[in-house]
Amino acid sequence: MPEPVGPFRGRGVQATPEQLRRLRHELMAWVLAAGVDPARAGDIVLASYEALANVADHAYDGAGPGLVDLDASVLDDRIEVVITDHGQWRTPVPDPRPVSLRGRGLMLVRASADRADIFSGAEGTVVTLAWDLDPVRP
Template sequence: MPEPFRHHGVPANPGALRRLRHELMAWVLAAGVDEDRAGDIVLASYEALANVADHAYGGSGDGLVDIDASVAPGRMEVVITDHGKWRTPVPDPRPVSLRGRGLLLLRASADRADIASGAAGTVVTLAWDLAPVRP
């Protein structure tokens, strides 16, 4: 099993979050997760990270986000924590918008998705049941 994936104090801006997504994918694949399942894990995790930028920090990119991921036999968990305050995002003026579907995507891509918000920020815990990890 690989060491846990831990990145704290990452700027909640598009460039930093994209880099984090690529690093997470490399870590998940190194943990022996098959590509399809790895895609689900990274998709849900990146959606949660993008939501931090929109909802916790109003898209300013000024806030910070923490991500902790771990793998154990039969299970992977990703925890994303922000330190912001919930803000309603600016409406998307396009006629067809994908906005507002982030929680549906999280729940569809993860076996379990728990979201806890409070005065100190929001914690998103995502978990997946895994087939036995290949050697």
């Protein structure tokens, strides 16, 4: 079971590659400080970062980087990460390369998290991810 740590708050972060990378590193440090196994921590940060990258690709219209919030907490026997943008969904520009990995972000998020809920509305999108910390033994 992880060590007790306070919540992680990354509020009003610009959805730019540099700022999202910084947020990813800060989240990894927080998850590891919570005592999460490094492999499980990797899953948490991978899914969270992919959701953050989707904000940069889909939430804002190119008039400049929008803002994103990331909140993470240890709740009983799970870690929960909530990523919130304040934009409107938009389809990204198609990738002209013959083989593209674009369009697989949400599949990766769902495969890496134990639970993934996504809600989009007029006020933006909220992605809530959760990982169980005491996996059920067979």
